[in-house]
Amino acid sequence: MPLTAYDLTGRTAIVTGAASGIGRATAVLLAEAGATVHCADLDGEGARATAAAIADAGGSARPHHLDVTRRDQIAAAVDAARRHTGRLDVMANIAGIMHTSTVLETADADLDRVWNTNFKGVLYGCQEAARAMIAAGTGGSIVTMASGAIDTGAPGLLCYGAAKAAVVQLTRTLAGEVGRHGIRVNAIAPGWVRTAMTDRHTAEARRQAEEPMSRRSPLGRVGEPEDIAHAVLHLASDASSFTTGQILRPNGGVAMPW
Numbered sequence: 001m002p003l004t005a006y007d008l009t010g011r012t013a014i015v016t017g018a019a020s021g022i023g024r025a026t027a028v029l030l031a032e033a034g035a036t037v038h039c040a041d042l043d044g045e046g047a048r049a050t051a052a053a054i055a056d057a058g059g060s061a062r063p064h065h066l067d068v069t070r071r072d073q074i075a076a077a078v079d080a081a082r083r084h085t086g087r088l089d090v091m092a093n094i095a096g097i098m099h100t101s102t103v104l105e106t107a108d109a110d111l112d113r114v115w116n117t118n119f120k121g122v123l124y125g126c127q128e129a130a131r132a133m134i135a136a137g138t139g140g141s142i143v144t145m146a147s148g149a150i151d152t153g154a155p156g157l158l159c160y161g162a163a164k165a166a167v168v169q170l171t172r173t174l175a176g177e178v179g180r181h182g183i184r185v186n187a188i189a190p191g192w193v194r195t196a197m198t199d200r201h202t203a204e205a206r207r208q209a210e211e212p213m214s215r216r217s218p219l220g221r222v223g224e225p226e227d228i229a230h231a232v233l234h235l236a237s238d239a240s241s242f243t244t245g246q247i248l249r250p251n252g253g254v255a256m257p258w
Ligand SMILES: NC(=O)c1ccc[n+]([C@@H]2O[C@H](COP(=O)([O-])OP(=O)(O)OC[C@H]3O[C@@H](n4cnc5c(N)ncnc54)[C@H](O)[C@@H]3O)[C@@H](O)[C@H]2O)c1
Pocket: 016, 017, 018, 019, 020, 021, 022, 023, 040, 041, 042, 043, 046, 066, 067, 068, 069, 094, 095, 096, 097, 117, 121, 145, 146, 147, 148, 189, 190, 191, 192, 193, 194, 195, 196, 197, 198
């Protein structure tokens, strides 16, 4: 397969969480690969900034101020993307939040907040995108964002890890259901990545948090948003046309499950 398999010229992508971190890096990279990118985020100003940066670099992008926990808002963004270019090829469900509390300290409200954003937000994105892709009959690629938390029982990460494990199950189930429509569905489970989510404000706190993760990695480092964006590009593009229902783990080798 020629390198043009990574070319997204003429394709339309929606990226949630596009205001920051992995989502922003993904939006920028998909636009560099030629896609028209709809940059969606609860942080409307951040979404506009990402779309403006893409346009300044000569790419094509539109911002959407939305909350992934609101199905109607995701449906509206999918509809707007389709009306803009007449198609939807890629849905990258990247928006997410972090929460830490032990099992014994976890309150219903914590669980609901994390579940609503990190699972239901992804479910709505998958449902609305798959419906649009099926109706168009053009196939497509749906990417979900899980986490290395699915491979460990890390203390404090019950809400986050459970929602991410559910995202993996959603990914596999949907892949089995929509493959016959030419739609591929894959998850990414990153290791520690330097973003606002993992920011530790002071250099010393950052070093203390990152050092053990770096030591566990055969590559001796933590990830950058661009490391994960390239994984999304692979799954979004025709380069991965025989890949569906899989979990890709850009984690520096910190975990190596079968
Ligand atoms: N940073 C890491 O180490 C890491 C590791 C594994 C997985 N992840 C996952 O990657 C994804 C991106 O995380 P990040 O590290 O770039 O974090 P980040 O905080 O930099 O970005 C998350 C973005 O999601 C947006 N968002 C949050 N709730 C939203 C909502 N309800 N509707 C719309 N947008 C919303 C935020 O405004 C923000 O722009 C998340 O799903 C996260 O769980 C991150």
